Amino acid sequence: QVQLVESGGGLVKAGDSLRLSCAASRRTFRPYAMGWFRQTPGKERDFVATITWIDTNIYYADSVKGRFTISRDNAKNTVYLQMNSLKPEDTAVYYCAATDTTATTTAQGYSYWGQGTQVTVSS
Numbered sequence: 001q002v003q004l005v006e007s008g009g010g011l012v013k014a015g016d017s018l019r020l021s022c023a024a025s026r027r028t029f030r031p032y033a034m035g036w037f038r039q040t041p042g043k044e045r046d047f048v049a050t051i052t053w054i055d056t057n058i059y060y061a062d063s064v065k066g067r068f069t070i071s072r073d074n075a076k077n078t079v080y081l082q083m084n085s086l087k088p089e090d091t092a093v094y095y096c097a098a099t100d101t102t103a104t105t106t107a108q109g110y111s112y113w114g115q116g117t118q119v120t121v122s123s
Contacts, residue, residue: 002026002112004096009117016121017084022096022114024077033057033103034072034079035110038092038119045095047105049081057103064090086121094119 003025012018022034035050049060049070058070069082079096094117097110104110 002029002098004098004112004114006094006096006114006117009094009119011120011122012086014087014121014123016086017082018086018119020081020083020094020096020117020119022079022081024098024112027077029077029098031098031112032100034096034098035103036070036079036081037095037097037107037110038090039095039116040092045107046092047107048094050103050105051079052103059103059105061105083119086119088121088123090119091121092119093117 004022006022008020033050033052036048037045038048039045047061051058051070051072067085072079096114098112099110
């Protein structure tokens with residue numbers, strides 16, 4: 001059993017930055033990819049970014065391109081999401097996810113999920 005533990009959320013103002021972290025509990029865990037999704041009340045979980053573990057292929061949602069950067073530290077089994085130039089519409093619960101199969105942009109493609117961390121951006 002692998003647990004994903006997120007940290008780094010909080011309340012910031014528009015234009016500020018935040019960095020989210022997600023650590024896998026098992027050091028031998030080697031996913032195909034890890035990613036970030038976000039969700040607001042009453043809406044589906046939306047793809048934000050994903051990164052493959054071996055060849056570092058990266059994909060972003062159009063809404064965050066140029067502002068968010070995903071990265072990973074293999075030695076620490078940790079994936080990061082650097083969020084710059086935050087906007088009120090970025091407010092959501094952010095979830096870390098991992099997949100053993102492919103770097104999909106759909107939530108259904110991920111088998112492992114963190115508990116979520118709240119990001120609130122005030123105007």
